[in-house]
Structure formats: C-alpha cells, structure tokens
Amino acid sequence: MTKLVVIGQGYVGLPMALRAAEVGLSVVGLDTKRSVVDALNEGRSHIDDITGDELQASLARGYSASDDPAHRRGRRGHRVRADASRG
Numbered sequence: 001m002t003k004l005v006v007i008g009q010g011y012v013g014l015p016m017a018l019r020a021a022e023v024g025l026s027v028v029g030l031d032t033k034r035s036v037v038d039a040l041n042e043g044r045s046h047i048d049d050i051t052g053d054e055l056q057a058s059l060a061r062g063y064s065a066s067d068d069p070a071h072r073r074g075r076r077g078h079r080v081r082a083d084a085s086r087g
C-alpha cells in the first residue's frame with residue numbers, strides 16, 4: 001500500500017490526510033504538537049470542518065497521527081508539507 005506522510009495536521013494538512021486515507025493510502029499525519037496527535041488518534045478533531053465520525057472512519061481505514069520525526073526522513077513513501085516551517 002502506498003504510504004503518505006502529511007507534515008502538519010492543521011486546517012490544510014488534516015483534511016488532505018483524511019482524504020488520502022479515504023482513497024486507500026496508508027497515511028501518517030505528522031505534527032509536532034503532542035496534544036494534537038493524541039487527540040487525533042483518539043478520534044477527536046480540532047478542525048471545525050472535520051467531524052469526529054469522519055476522523056474515526058479514517059483511523060479505521062489506515063490513517064494515524066504521529067509526532068515521531070523519523071517519518072520525515074524515511075526513504076519509503078511520499079511526503080507533503082502542510083506545516084508553517086521552512087527548510
């Protein structure tokens with residue numbers, strides 16, 4: 001299964017990550033905020049447009065959130081950035 005890492009799980013990154021999971025990709029939503037990561041993995045959305053039901057469906061399909069920076073460096077899969085940092 002194609003793996004996608006979406007860096008930043010805010011207003012841009014979270015909907016993108018969930019849509020990718022919906023179409024069948026294995027998706028890691030990477031974020032530096034531990035509280036965001038924990039809430040997402042528990043099915044609680046911090047983005048108004050995304051409901052808890054949508055998030056829980058994506059968790060069941062292959063989406064998970066992480067703050068492990070190793071996902072930035074992996075050789076396998078694809079990465080897209082939706083954070084606010086440069087470099």
Ligand SMILES: NC(=O)c1ccc[n+]([C@@H]2O[C@H](COP(=O)([O-])OP(=O)(O)OC[C@H]3O[C@@H](n4cnc5c(N)ncnc54)[C@H](O)[C@@H]3O)[C@@H](O)[C@H]2O)c1
Nearest residue numbers: 007008009010011012013030031032033036082083084085
């Ligand atoms: N929201 C919009 O309408 C919009 C429009 C055009 C461009 N953008 C750009 O898209 C990017 C994301 O915007 P947003 O609205 O989703 O922001 P946001 O603040 O809602 O989300 C950004 C997320 O990225 C995380 N983050 C920050 N640095 C990180 C890092 N180094 N690694 C992993 N996660 C990190 C933050 O914790 C946060 O959860 C920004 O650069 C913004 O300027 C946003």
